[in-house]
Amino acid sequence: MILVVIEHSAGTPDRLSAEALTLGRTVAGATGEPLEAVAWGSGARDAAAAAGAAGATTLHVVEDDRLAEHAPEAIGKALAQLVGSLAPAAVIAPSSDRAGEVMAHVAARSDLPLAANCTEVRPGDPWQVTRQRWGGSLLEEARLEGSSRLLTAAPHAFEPAVLTAGTAAAAAVKPFTPDLSDRDFRVRVTARVPAEAGKVSLADARVVVSGGRGVGSAEGFAQLDELAALLGGAVGVSRVVTSAGWRPHAQQVGQTGTRVAPDLYIACGISGAIQHLVGMRSAKNVLAINTDRDAPMVTRATWAVIGDLHTVLPAVIAEVKSAQKA
Amino acid sequence: MNILVCVKRVPATAGKITLTPDERAIDTKFLAFTVSPHEECAVEEAVRIVEAGGGTTTVLTLGPDDAADQLREAMAIGIEQAILLATDGQEWSPAATAGAIVDAIRAREAADGPFDLILLGNEAADSGDYQVGVGVAVALDRPVVTGVKGLEVRDDAVVARREAASGGWEVYEIPRPAVFTVREGLNLPRYPSVPGRLRARKKEIERIELPAGGRDSAMIRLRVPVERESHVEILGEGPDAAPRVVEVFRRLGLIA
Numbered sequence: 001m002i003l004v005v006i007e008h009s010a011g012t013p014d015r016l017s018a019e020a021l022t023l024g025r026t027v028a029g030a031t032g033e034p035l036e037a038v039a040w041g042s043g044a045r046d047a048a049a050a051a052g053a054a055g056a057t058t059l060h061v062v063e064d065d066r067l068a069e070h071a072p073e074a075i076g077k078a079l080a081q082l083v084g085s086l087a088p089a090a091v092i093a094p095s096s097d098r099a100g101e102v103m104a105h106v107a108a109r110s111d112l113p114l115a116a117n118c119t120e121v122r123p124g125d126p127w128q129v130t131r132q133r134w135g136g137s138l139l140e141e142a143r144l145e146g147s148s149r150l151l152t153a154a155p156h157a158f159e160p161a162v163l164t165a166g167t168a169a170a171a172a173v174k175p176f177t178p179d180l181s182d183r184d185f186r187v188r189v190t191a192r193v194p195a196e197a198g199k200v201s202l203a204d205a206r207v208v209v210s211g212g213r214g215v216g217s218a219e220g221f222a223q224l225d226e227l228a229a230l231l232g233g234a235v236g237v238s239r240v241v242t243s244a245g246w247r248p249h250a251q252q253v254g255q256t257g258t259r260v261a262p263d264l265y266i267a268c269g270i271s272g273a274i275q276h277l278v279g280m281r282s283a284k285n286v287l288a289i290n291t292d293r294d295a296p297m298v299t300r301a302t303w304a305v306i307g308d309l310h311t312v313l314p315a316v317i318a319e320v321k322s323a324q325k326a
Numbered sequence: 327m328n329i330l331v332c333v334k335r336v337p338a339t340a341g342k343i344t345l346t347p348d349e350r351a352i353d354t355k356f357l358a359f360t361v362s363p364h365e366e367c368a369v370e371e372a373v374r375i376v377e378a379g380g381g382t383t384t385v386l387t388l389g390p391d392d393a394a395d396q397l398r399e400a401m402a403i404g405i406e407q408a409i410l411l412a413t414d415g416q417e418w419s420p421a422a423t424a425g426a427i428v429d430a431i432r433a434r435e436a437a438d439g440p441f442d443l444i445l446l447g448n449e450a451a452d453s454g455d456y457q458v459g460v461g462v463a464v465a466l467d468r469p470v471v472t473g474v475k476g477l478e479v480r481d482d483a484v485v486a487r488r489e490a491a492s493g494g495w496e497v498y499e500i501p502r503p504a505v506f507t508v509r510e511g512l513n514l515p516r517y518p519s520v521p522g523r524l525r526a527r528k529k530e531i532e533r534i535e536l537p538a539g540g541r542d543s544a545m546i547r548l549r550v551p552v553e554r555e556s557h558v559e560i561l562g563e564g565p566d567a568a569p570r571v572v573e574v575f576r577r578l579g580l581i582a
Contacts, residue, residue, distance in 0.1 A: 014491075070496065073469065076460075096491060101472045104460035113421060113544060116449075116456045128546065133454050138343050138352070140453075141546040152456075187469045187500055195493030207580060231580050239363075242511075249475075249511030255451065256363045256510040264578055273340045275451075287574060288558075296341070300556045303574055307564035315565030319572045323581055 001086060002028040004056065005079070005093035005102070006039040011046025013054075016094030018160030020153040021054035023121065024092045025161065028055070031123045033089050036060065037171060038082060040067050040075060050163035051171040059171040060086075064180055070098060071188035076105020078178030083110060088148050090121070095152040103152055112146040117154040135255035135278035155259065156282050200234045202251060207233030208262045210253055210280070211241060214269015214290065214309055218246040223313040224268060230320050236260060238276050254279035268309040272297030289313070327381030327479065329372040330434075330441040332427060332462075333365040333400060335393040336452040342550075349547040351417075352452075361396050363510045364447030370515040371508065372445055373404035375479055382406055384441075386430060388423055390415040394531055401526035402518035408531040409434070414538050417453070422542040424461030430534060431466065440503050443484070448473050448507045459507035470505040471498045475512050 004024035006017045013021070021037070028035040037051040040062035048059045062078050079102060083091055091106070093099040095117050107114035119139065120130040127144040132154050144151065195201070202208065209228040211221055221235065228235045236253040237246070253260055255275040261282035268289045270276060277296070280286070288301035289309045298304045305312050337357040344353040361369070372383045385400040387393045388411040397408040411426050418426070435441065444466075446459040463470030476487030476495070486498045486506055518526075561570040575581045 072472070097473050097488075098491065100456050101460065104457035104472075105464065107421075107457055108424070108461045108464035111421075113419070114455075114457055115544075116454060130549075133452060133548070134339065134343070135454065137339075137551070139549045139551050141549060142544040143546060144544065187471060187498060189496045190499045191497035192490065193487070193495035193497065195490075201493055231575065243514075245514060249514075252511070264575075264580065274343065275340075285574075285578065287561075287571065293560075299558060300553075301558045302556075303559050303561050303571075305561050305563070305567040305571060307567070311565050312567065312571075315568035316571045319568040320575065320581060323572055323576070 001088040002031065002033045002035050003060075003083070003086065003088040003091045004035065004037045005091065005099055006037050006047050006051060007094060007096060007099055008039055008041070008043065008047045010043035011050070013047055013050050013163060014094070014096070015160055016096050016099075016153070016155055018054070018163055019156065019158040020092050020094045021051070021056070021161040022158040023153045025055045027090060027092065027121050027123060031089060036088070038062065038079070040078070042068055045173050048170040048173050053163050053166060053168045054161035055168070056171045058174050060174050060176050063175050063177055066180070066185050069189045071185050072098070072101045072105060073187050074180050074184040076102050077109060077184050078180060080106045080109040081178050082176050083148050090127075090149040090151065093152045095155055100152055103150055107150050110148070112148060112150050113144060114150040115142060115144050116152050118151045119154045119157040121151065135275065136281065137274040137278050156261070200232065202234045202236055202253070202258050202260060205234035205260065205262050207231045207264045207266070208236045208253070208260050208280070208283070209233055209266045209268065210236035210238070210270060211268045212238035212270030212276075213240045215241065215246070220310065221247060223310065223317065227266070227313060227317055227320070230317065230324070233262070238270050238273070267297045267301070268313065270297050271295045272300065327375055327379055327442050328439065329375060329381060329383045329443045329445065330431065331365070331368045331372045331383065331385045331400065331405065332444070332446040333361045333369065333385060333387050333396055334447070334450045334452070335359050335387060335389045335396045336362050336450065345548055345550065349549070350545065351548070359392070359395065361399060362447045362451040364449070364451075364508055366515045367510050367512040368445040368447060368508045369400045369403055369405060370513050371477060372443070374513065375443070377404070379479065384409060384434070386427065387411065388418060388426055388536070389413060397531055398526040398529070399518065401529050402522040403516060404522070408529065410531050410533045412533055412535045413541065416538065416541055417543050417545060418541040419543050420453070420455035420457045421461060422540055424458045424465065426536055426540065427458070427462050428465040431462070442502045444468070444503070444505045446505070446507045448509045459505060463505035466505070468503055468505050469500045470507070471500065472507040474506045474508045477506065477508070477512065
């Protein structure tokens with residue numbers, strides 16, 4: 001059996017889980033193993049239709065009322081118990097923060113190796129994977145040992161599975177009651193702070209106006225803020241900018257910041273260090289504004305304007321305003 | 327408060343990555359080394375906690391003898407003691423790394439009492455295995471919160487904050503002793519002072535040699551991904567290019 005971990009909101013799998021299901025189906029096809037899935041939390045049973053549409057025959061639902069809020073140790077222990085009893089050939093999880101954390105718990109408790117951020121899985125003797133290092137700017141080919149191979153699917157390395165039922169039958173729901181004590185819930189979400197209302201989230205923005213060293217100062221970002229507001233987008237920055245204290249880390253795009261996937265990424269005065277490029281590689285289009293025609297960001301861009309962003313941006317802003325008035 | 331911070335020596339890559347001929351490592355002939363960015367914040371946080379409330383700080387790394395440089399960087403910022411788990415420079419698997427760290431923690435705790443807090447990076451910048459911190463915590467049977475971007479030490483507990491997938495923050499309140507894996511953004515690390523560097527140079531480092539047979543790496547080889555070919559269209563030079571930029575916005579449906 002190939003077991004895919006599904007994260008969901010009220011029974012609707014999220015995008016990374018849909019990608020993991022695609023990888024699961026491929027591996028199931030290559031090994032001749034059946035595809036099954038596992039979910040937990042409120043509404044988990046409702047994921048059966050989507051799991052079935054993605055090719056899963058069974059949806060294991062981990063049932064414990066205390067799992068309503070995220071409790072990584074508890075769910076890690078529960079999943080380790082399920083893996084122990086099902087003995088799947090592989091467990092494939094999305095590489096989200098939460099699922100990755102849960103898989104690390106499963107690996108540690110089951111004493112099994114875990115391969116994070118896989119872009120390719122080759123069942124065989126032994127199984128091999130290709131996985132991302134350096135946020136994806138380097139790849140590693142590695143063996144993946146263990147009776148159950150634990151791995152996470154690299155984000156956006158696989159097309160998301162189609163999750164609307166069509167003619168496919170829903171997966172059969174199989175409840176699983178884990179053996180958990182109150183102590184297993186010593187780490188759980190005890191409070192939440194909601195997101196700021198009305199703000200365009202960087203990760204979901206359709207347009208990101210991003211600034212790097214070339215912006216020169218905290219004040220220099222006024223033009224980027226204005227253009228982002230005009231286009232209904234979010235402002236991003238490179239690591240140089242947060243290290244200098246010009247902008248908060250929450251706006252950093254890159255390996256140690258946020259990964260973005262906008263329709264348009266406008267890179268202003270960003271040369272394009274690899275740690276930054278891995279954070280915006282999923283952008284559909286890139287517009288680079290840079291004085292250096294040979295900067296890595298310019299050579300990778302869809303479009304480029306060669307020049308100082310502090311003269312180019314005001315002209316662009318004026319042009320957008322007059323276009324919007326017309 | 328007795329705090330341990332685990333750090334990793336990694337090459338300071340910026341441009342294109344070049345591999346060694348055996349394709350098992352990055353060619354570092356022309357590269358400097360640094361600490362993973364997440365761990366720079368872990369070091370800074372440990373120093374701040376002890377500055378505010380007193381206590382002791384220790385930094386630990388698993389790596390070649392040259393990783394003493396990274397331990398000294400941490401000591402230059404204010405960490406007091408250092409432990410080097412010395413390897414022959416070959417890479418260790420995440421499970422073997424966690425195991426060696428746990429052995430060192432147990433030995434140190436048997437002598438000096440428990441670490442109230444153990445801080446690690448959420449993931450190493452180079453190998454990106456996302457599991458050493460959890461491995462350490464599970465082996466020690468201590469609570470662990472990963473991806474932490476806010477820490478508050480209270481008398482009886484620690485309150486950790488991390489970003490929620492849906493935006494906003496998740497808050498965890500957990501007892502000590504505990505393990506936290508932290509992310510860049512937790513704080514803005516200071517630069518070491520000159521006197522700090524001089525002091526760090528004279529400090530002792532406890533060196534524990536690890537057996538080469540313990541590393542257990544699953545790596546077959548490394549590969550630099552093939553670059554997507556790009557055909558950049560230069561829209562123009564300077565402010566004169568503005569109309570063509572706006573044309574692009576219009577084509578993408580960003581403005582009417």
